[in-house]
Amino acid sequence: MQMVDGLISNNEMQIMDPRRRLCALANTPRVKAILDISSIPGLEQITADDAEDAQGNFTDTIEVAYLTIQVAIFRKIIDGYVTRTDELSPDVTPIEATGVFKKMVEDNEYSLTKQPDILVKKLHYVLSGCYDKHDEDTNLSLSGIAFNYYGGPDGRRRMDEAVYTALLRSRLLIPSTATYRTCACNARVDLSTDPFHGLCCRAFNNGEAAYATRRSEECERILLDYAKKLAPAVNAQYALEAEGLREQRVGRRADAVTANLVTVKHGNALGGTYFHDVIRNDGTTQSKEVQADIVISTDPGNNQPIRDHLFDVTIREPTAKKIVDESLLQERRIAYGRASEIGVEHKAKQYADAHALRGDARVPVTAYPIVIESNGAITKESANSLRFLATLGCSSMQHAASKVQELRTLLAYTVATNNGLMLTKTTIHSN
Ligand SMILES: [Zn+2]
DSSP states (O other): OOTTTTTSOHHHHTOOSHHHHHHHHHTOHHHHHHBOGGGSTTHHHHHHSOGGGOOOOHHHHHHHHHHHHHHHHHHHHHHTTEEEGGGOOTTOOOOOOOGGGHHHHTTSSEEEOSOTHHHHHHHHHHHHTOOOTTOTTTTTOOTTGGGSOOOSSOGGGOOOHHHHHHHHHHHTTOOOSOOSEEOTTSOEEOTTTOTTHHHHOOOOSTTSOOHHHHHHHHHHHHHHHHHHHHHHHHHHHHHHHHHHHHHHSOHHHHHTOOOOEEEEEEGGGOTTSEEEEEEOTTSOEEEEEOOOSEEEEEEOSTTOOOEEEEEEEEEEOTTOHHHHHHHHHSOOOBOTTHHHHHHHHHHHHHTTTOEEEETTEEEEOEEEEEEEETTSOOOHHHHHHHHHHHHTTOTTOOSHHHHHHHHHHHHHHHHHHHHHHHHHHHHHHOO
């Protein structure tokens, strides 16, 4: 097998059961110490399954093979930074292992031979691109979609060659040819080892809105347009259901049946409506305004309270300084979806006890975070938000799946195109 050359050893290839081989790789101590393998979508299930009752059908085998290569790639990346202590050349002084690397060097079997910050970035970045189509939580991932060629007249799916190349290179961790550069943000970056700087840098654009801002605004716009376009169909569905109910009832009881009415609004147009309580340092509470990106309201009629659903869209970088520093300082293993987790926590704080102020009444609202990682990951909470948005909360809505697919594709292209622009801009604007 030429393809696995250097990724998987001959000994490992001798393991005939593909699942056992995958488990052996996932349990390699240096991988296990640094990565939370079970956080990778689809992996926990396969590695936890009793190998005895594994029904080896074709799809399973392909998926196990795919995951095996994935884990082998992670190990290969790690191996660029660590060496077996007994194979360490005498003129190499190992680097002091901190954070997540502490555990790996604990029994002295392995030593850290290079500053690990780029390794940490690579691992978080590649993890963020993991995708398992059978996983309920990740099947809304945007990972890799932008590399499908759709063709056709839809300009939203076209990208500049330079942008596409930058994107593909970063995705495959192919180093840039640009060595030490001073970025517009004044950071001295070696793009040949740290290709992610452009995704995290917020410094440039010659007065234009930063690509990062544009990227989230475009995603917000896509979701808003989608929801607005869907509203009439959802309202028609509610009207139909109400009519059905009315036919089953008589007299006043029939008249009392009202149809839900859904409206979709851009959060920008809703100043002075939503607030949440913030506790000041001195213990007193202060009411602070919150501004959602998209608001979907359901009015059940009959003077019943309107339910507001507040959506907040944010794109997060898996290689952000905060995340890298955390791995270098804390022993917590590197896991899939960390940027999402931080983003969702942040949003939960921002929307804690959020309510609509209607006169003097505080009407509770529901907040829906949509956190998208720049390399594609969309975790549980955000996937739930997207599913709700895809039907505007109307559970009897038909054919939502194909619309969600369209939505996902548009989001994927928008995020990817702006990523590519961010990556190319660092190279252009640095010197
Ligand atoms: Zn910069």
